[in-house]
């Protein structure tokens with residue numbers, strides 16, 4: 001009796017195992033198919049964009065010369081420079097601020113309603129549409145402060161756009177450092193600041209750097225926040241000009257500066273050059289390649305730093 | 313006995329979130345060169361008590377400590393007390409090994425360096441001495457620049473002990489230091505405890521391992537639901553406990 005009972009259970013459990021295995025196979029199959037579809041879609045998009053602009057994107061002449069208003073053969077030299085210059089300025093302003101804010105929120109802020117409200121506000125800001133940030137920057141920096149369409153206005157608008165993202169990234173990186181690391185530092189008689197700077201930040205650094213590079217990709221490709229702040233015109237740049245009040249001086253933060261992303265938007269909406277499609281495709285391909293490079297760099301760096309931290 | 317007391321608690325009471333008492337009326341005395349084991353069922357407040365002694369509970373915002381904690385006869389449970397001084401002298405080893413994500417050398421040298429020792433030779437000496445005291449030197453002396461995470465669990469825990477000893481503490485608090493370790497590593501750590509006790513360091517160790525408490529401690533305190541039920545020499549606690557609940561716990565007859 002017990003024996004047959006045991007056999008029964010055995011058979012039953014084997015059937016349920018087979019059942020579970022089949023379900024598992026189906027689920028795996030469906031999920032694989034979804035991922036594959038997304039992957040194919042993305043890859044073909046990237047390949048299409050890069051392929052259609054490839055002849056321009058790898059042409060040094062196109063990358064360095066200035067755009068044309070009416071003729072064909074214009075380049076994107078100033079736009080490319082402006083994009084990088086704005087990116088660097090934005091990171092220079094937003095990184096220290098975000099770092100300070102995130103450290104304060106995670107390590108110092110008391111766990112109360114105010115802190116919760118601030119954290120929520122940052123999350124809301126992180127999801128603010130960039131055109132809203134752009135219009136805000138237009139009203140505040142361009143009009144109220146009278147800075148006009150300028151690199152400074154653009155960089156500050158991008159800073160507003162970037163800070164919530166960076167704060168969140170750094171916050172999450174710090175929060176994911178195990179509590180035991182804090183305990184270890186404090187129990188040795190180190191101050192909270194010493195513990196944060198010398199123990200927690202190094203632990204969080206791979207995640208922070210990855211996050212910064214990814215945010216750099218977003219900033220680099222941003223157009224809406226810049227249209228009404230950094231402006232839509234790109235004065236020709238002269239790299240031998242160090243007169244910081246001249247429009248031709250690349251480093252002048254008071255000059256208008258159309259970036260690559262804005263350029264793509266502009267030539268497609270109001271461009272009249274005969275080779276419009278080629279210029280647009282070329283610019284898009286260059287933008288795509290830059291953003292891809294940022295992402296690859298982030299991945300490589302994250303993995304490298306993680307490995308360096310954990311062993312050696 | 314109170315004359316040579318190093319650390320003494322008077323009516324220590326701890327509350328989390330204002331509501332329930334995690335600890336009530338704890339009066340214990342700890343002397344140099346003595347090992348005290350804190351035993352009791354899970355959740356009875358052993359870790360809480362240990363974290364009071366080096367004021368680590370201050371880091372928990374909703375945790376309130378009342379009562380007096382006298383260190384060298386001075387109450388340290390005051391707002392004015394410099395936390396960093398206390399923690400330098402009263403070191404702590406945690407349940408799960410938590411070395412810094414730094415090299416073995418820097419794990420030990422880091423805190424002394426922060427506290428102002430910059431001389432390389434002096435630091436080398438501290439590192440070697442601390443590792444020797446924690447019985448780890450022979451295993452790691454050739455790989456001091458490797459990450460601490462290249463070590464095994466038992467080695468990591470000994471590294472954490474070495475890191476604590478590098479501060480030259482007078483008291484070492486250990487919260488279940490061997491609970492994740494194999495018998496050989498446990499044995500090594502018990503040897504270390506014996507050795508630092510012989511140097512005159514006061515060791516207070518929380519353990520769930522009754523045999524370990526019997527093996528290494530001079531005094532034992534039995535905690536139950538936030539009260540210290542019985543505190544006496546280990547000999548008395550294990551052979552002739554006065555309280556029935558202690559007896560029940562030690563014989564495993566606990567509900």
Ligand SMILES: Nc1ncnc2c1ncn2[C@@H]1O[C@H](COP(=O)(O)OP(=O)(O)OP(=O)(O)O)[C@@H](O)[C@H]1O
Pocket residue numbers: 328329334352353354355356357358359360361372
């Ligand atoms: N950070 C905290 N916040 C709120 N309550 C806490 C906190 N830490 C501990 N407690 C509570 O205090 C009581 C004692 O906890 P404690 O960690 O001191 O027990 P323990 O004796 O160390 O247990 P174990 O043997 O499992 O480690 C428990 O009821 C626990 O829920």
Ligand SMILES: [Mg+2]
Pocket residue numbers: 358359360487
């Ligand atoms: Mg505990």
